[in-house]
Amino acid sequence: MKHVVGRGPVRSLVLVTVLSLGGTALATSAASALGRDVPDPSEPAVEATSTTSPTPSPGPTVSPTPSASPSPSPSPTASPTPTASPTPKPTATPKPTPKPQPTPKLITRSAVLGTTVQGRTIMGYYRGWSHTTQRRTLVVLGQMHGDEKAGLQTADWVRRNVKPTKGSEIWVIPTMNPDGNARGTRTNARGVDLNRNWGTSGYRSSGKGSRTWGGPRAASERETKAVAAFLRRKRPDYIASVHQPFGVVVRTGKDRGWERRLADALGLPIREVGVGTPSGLTSPTLTGWYNRYYGRHGTATTLEYRASVTSAYAGRRAGLAITGAARVRARLG
DSSP: OOEEEOOOSTTOOOEEEOOOBTTBOOOOOOOOOOOOOOOOTTSOOOEEOOSSOOOOOOOOOOOOOTTOOOOOOOOOOOOOOOOOOOOOOOOOOOOOOOOOOOOOOEEEEEEEEEEOTTSOEEEEEEEEETTSOOOEEEEEEOOSSTTOOHHHHHHHHHHHHEEEOTTEEEEEESOSOHHHHHHTOSSOTTSOOGGGOSOSTTOOOOOTTSTTOOOSSTTOSHHHHHHHHHHHHHOOSEEEEEEOSEEEEEOOSSOHHHHHHHHHHHTOOEEOOOOSOOTTSOOSSHHHHHHHHSTTTOEEEEEEEESSOOHHIIIIIHHHHHHHHTTOEEEEO
């Protein structure tokens, strides 16, 4: 007697016992739920020989059918092996086409920084670039004392001729003392020396009527207030404040490279020039005020031309020297 192990549904095993006694067949069905691994139904049946006769389970008796041939066990039909779908290749996301950047253009404009007690305007002139981030700012102040005229030529020459490097800008203030310039006096119309009027620890109100009177109180003058407000907003990297007549680049020691470049280009020595401020206090000058309170943003330097200079020196040479030392000049034009 042979046992043929057939394949059926998952977790179900069918035993078919074939008795070859006069063609009589007895079929017994049993369900098994033993929890074993289910063989792959696509594999062929395996024939095994048993040495122990299994005890047939009681069940309904089937009457033998005369001349009936034993039904052969159906051969298991192999299920078709599923075909794996090909993995689609990832499609590269197209990069967006960058928009063309606008071409930077040179911009020139003017602005009123303030007015004097006599109604004259304090002007600022700008030269810079559109569509760029300004990384370096130079301010050229041509005049603070109305009887020192050479710096006016420097300011005018820079305003008309220097094209800054892209990413740089230049502000030119021809004079912050238009009343004194019109009168030819060191002081403004109220008799105040604007370079002693800045709000520092070294400010003094004494000396009224003198050429160096600092005014009734610190930053009392409209001219001082206007330029101070402008510098607070811009916080330039470099300020060149032009004076006469000592013929030096006034040493502050804050940016020695800048001072040395100025001195070499202008043909002037670097020297200290005091304004009578006691030791330990900050001078009430523009450069003293800016370096004390805004020195983390930049440096301010006083340039003292000689008492008498040529127009070529005050114009082209000084203009090239200042813009070159600040490294903001691309070319002329």
